[in-house]
Amino acid sequence: MxxxxxxxxxxxxxxxxxxxxxxxxxxxxxxxxxxxxxxxxxxxxxxxxxxxxxxxxxxxxxxxxxxxxxxxxxxxxxxxxxxxxxxxxxxxxxxxxxxxxxxxxxxxxxxNVITAENVYSNIESGLLVVDNQHTIIIYNTEAEHLFGIPAREVLGRKVTEVFPDSRLPEVVDTKEPILGYTREIGKSTIVVNTTPIIENDEIKGAISTFEDVSRLVQISWEFEEVKELKERYLQILEAVQDGICVFDREGTVTYINGSYNEITGENISEGDNIHEISPNGSRMRVLEKGQKIMGEISQKKNGKSVVANIVPIIVNQQITGGISVVKNLSEIEELIDRISHLSAKTEYLEEELHRRKKLNPAFNRIVGVSNKLYDAMKLAAKTADNNFNVLIRGESGTGKELIAEAIHYSSERATQPFIRVNCAAIPENLLESEMFGHVKGAYTGAIKTKIGKFELADKGTIFLDEIGELDKSMQAKMLRVIQKKEFQRVGDDRTITVDARIIAATNRNLEELVENGEFREDLYYRLNVIPIWLPPLRERREDIPVLSEYFLNKIAEELGCEPKKLSGEAMDALIHYSWPGNIRELENVMERINILADGREVQKEDLPHYISENYHTAVNDEVPSEAVTENGLYDAGLSLGKTSAEEIVTGNDEIMPWEYYEREIIRKALKKYGSYNAAGKALGLTHKTVAAKARKYHIEE
The missing domain is CATH 3.30.1340.10 (HPr-like)
Structure with a gap:
């Protein structure tokens, strides 16, 4: 090849x-x-x-x-x-x-001569060429039009015979050009440029070109007025707050006012080309298709949202350019966000005000004298001096939220929001929106922009109660907020940064959830920076009298009456009860006896039967050894000894609460069969149900 x-x-x-x-x-x-x-x-x-x-x-x-x-x-x-x-x-x-x-x-x-003649004939300017003897050798079509003399009467003649005032002979003789002089030909004003033709230092002739500027002369008187009008328009365009950008057919920017770059965050100048700035942008689409684009909303690199109206400039059915007018939506959106933010805060503060009215301010103080509670409080007080994440552990009703409040209101963030979120109380499909907010139109029913709990908690503290109830997908989103302190609203691609201290709480065994793959290990370690364990009420029995008196006084203050007192037997019964519902259950019992007890002193008989009966068994020393937990506390369920659930129902006229029987049945099944799975099969329940009931009643497997 x-x-x-x-x-x-x-x-x-x-x-x-x-x-x-x-x-x-x-x-x-x-x-x-x-x-x-x-x-x-x-x-x-x-x-x-x-x-x-x-x-x-x-x-x-x-x-x-x-x-x-x-x-x-x-x-x-x-x-x-x-x-x-x-x-x-x-x-x-x-x-x-x-x-x-x-x-x-x-x-x-x-x-080639024919080609040159075609070139001469199609030049828009008049062309007249003489040789060094002043003879006309070239005379094009435009020259015929300007002078009104056909070429056949001109070619080959001396230029002065046809045009006595021509300066071509002068240029040939002097070899010097004469540029930009005018001639009046009929009603036309002609601008003439005459230059010598020199080759090898010898004069070969001269050439004159003619431009008809009559139209320019006719409108010259309007020039100053037009200039003044243009300046007025430019001042108007510069004064408007909307951004204006004008570009020609090739995409070259011919005008841009100061607002345009300020709104868009771009750095465009006159002479720049939109082909290079944004080859796939809206302005290019208008140039290519000639169709206007109205109300197009876009997010710029500077984070601002703008709405653009772009229309083509069409002259004689040809696209000669375009105009882009942009308006700043970010300020409006920011105002809407601020209004939404303030609205959300107002709603939250109204809720808080309602809570404050319902609860005496003293309720914010944690009541108790036990060493275990004191140890937890001392650790909580130390955490108030820093911004580390806190995980409060304890059974339901032990006062985890009160601890979280105490940490917040004794910290540097005390003047900032304290936002509560019950992860278990919010439907799963709404949890992300509640946590991070959403934008208008993010999903069906999102009729306005909503500020999420994290955004409300900015500079303050967010309390995530029942954190163990989060599903895996939400756990991943929560991890991102904790790690990077940023999130996105549902339906929005804008990233929002937040500075919120996180205090989480749970009554679940997170370690077991991690082991079973139900809770992310990385999230667990992120939350469990400072763990605080709150003991259940049965493990701090010395606090029961203090709490009982506190709730009775609080209720009396709300009702505007004298507080009731507990008799010795009634107090002993309360102390010996296991309190599976902890402090919350104790408060409910105090509210109940305050209504049902006739006298000012509450007797044992005024207490619920499941409390008074347990006390009766205990004081008669008939409590079996297995009724005492490993913590040394009395458990009402275990006090039944070998009595079956059937014997309890048929052999006793007293009807106990349902939980009383359920607890005993779960305890006996686990004791007999040894595992949640086997106990579940015997009871006709799933092992998950048995495990949940065992956790509820604090029964060990």
């Missing part, structure tokens, strides 16, 4: 007259023949100039090569070596040609 060659050789021109027009024609004719013969391409260049095809008379002539000067011949093709050698020899020769070849050269010259 032949290989393409490229040969470049230096050629010295020896011909007396150099490469004038006829010689150039001869070279072109020769090059055309040899290119076909050798299947190559010829080009030439001089030092510092680009290659030109050797088959173009005009370009070869334009090189203006004289005798003794050098040019470079470039030959490309499969037979470049032979073709280069033959063409070089021809270029360095005397260009003697045969009559037949001369005829071909003349035809070639004639073709």
């Amino acid at each position: 032949s290989k393409t060659q490229r040969i470049e050789e230096k050629v010295t021109i020896h011909y007396e007259k150099g490469l004038h027009v006829r010689v150039a024609a001869t070279i072109v004719q020769k090059a055309d023949r040899l290119q076909n013969e050798y299947n190559v391409l010829y080009s030439v260049h001089r030092e510092g100039l680009h290659n030109v095809p050797l088959t173009s008379i005009l370009l070869v002539t334009a090189l203006k090569v004289k005798k003794g000067e050098e040019i470079y011949l470039v030959t490309e093709g499969e037979q470049a070596e032979e073709a280069s050698k033959e063409m070089k020899q021809f270029l360095e020769g005397d260009f003697n040609i045969s009559p037949s070849e001369l005829n071909q050269v003349d035809n070639l010259l004639q073709d």
Whole structure:
């Protein structure tokens, strides 16, 4: 397979007259023949100039090569070596040609003359050329139109015979150009430029070009008024708050006001091209399709939202450019956000006010005298001095929320929001929206932008109660907030940063959930930076009298009456009860006896039966050993000893609460079968149900 060659050789021109027009024609004719013969391409260049095809008379002539000067011949093709050698020899020769070849050269010259005449005729300016004898040799169509004289009456005559005031003879004689002078021809004002034609330091003639500026002259009187009007419009455009950008058909910006860059965050100047700025943007679509775009909302790199109206400029059914007008939506959105934020805060504060009215301020203080409670409080007080995450552990009703409040209101964030979220109380499909908020239209029913709990808690504290109830997908989103302190509203791609201290709480065994794959291990370690364990009420029995008196006083204050007192037997019964519902259950019991007890002193008989009966068994020392828990506390359920659930129901006229029987049945099943799975099969329940009931009643497997 032949290989393409490229040969470049230096050629010295020896011909007396150099490469004038006829010689150039001869070279072109020769090059055309040899290119076909050798299947190559010829080009030439001089030092510092680009290659030109050797088959173009005009370009070869334009090189203006004289005798003794050098040019470079470039030959490309499969037979470049032979073709280069033959063409070089021809270029360095005397260009003697045969009559037949001369005829071909003349035809070639004639073709190029016709081409030049076509060029002259189609020039919009008038063209008049004379030789060095002042004879008119070129007179184009536009010149005929301007002067009203046909070419046949002009060509070949002295220029002064046709145009007595022409300055062409002056330019020929002086070899100096005369530029920008005017002539009145009929009703037209003509601007004339006349320049000499010099070749090899010899004057060859002169050329005049004519431009009709009559229309410009006619409107020149309006120029100052137009200029003033333009300045007024520009001042108006600069004064408006909307951004305005005007661009032409090629996409070049011809005008842009100061507001445009300020709103969009771009840095566009007049002369910039939108092809380069945003090749796939709305402005380009308008230029390409000629259809206006109205009300298009977009998010800019500076974070601002803008709405754009872009319309094409159409003149004579042709698109000549476009105008883009942008408005700033971010300020409106920020205002809406602020209103939503304030609205959400108002709603929250109203709820808090309601809570404060319902609860005496003293309720915020944690009541108790036990060492275990004191230890938990001391640790909580230490955490108030820092911003580490806190995980409060304990059974339901032990006061985890009160501890969280105490930490917040004794910290540097005390003047900032304290936001409560019960993870178990919010439906799973709404939890993300509640936590992080949503934008208008994010889903069906999202009729307005909603601020999430995390955003409300900015600079303050968020209390995540029942954190163990979160599903896995929500756990992942929560982990991101904890790690990066940022999140996105539902339906929005804008990232919001938040500075909120996180205090979580749970009554679940998170370690077991992690082991079973129900809770993310990384989230567990993120939350469990400072763990605080709150003991159940049965493990701090010395607090029961204090709490009972506190609740009775609180209830009396709310009712506006004297507080009731507990008798010794009633207090002993309360102390010996296991309190599976902890402090919350104790408060409910105090509310109940405050209503049902007739006298000011509450007797044992005024207590619920499941409490008073347990106390009766305990004081008669009939409590079996298994009724005492490993913590040394009395368990009402275990006090039944070997009595079956059936015996309890049929052998006793007293009807106990349902939980009383349920607890005993679960305890006996687990004791007999040893596992949640086996106990569940015996009871006709799932092992998850048995496990949940065991946790509820604090029964060990």
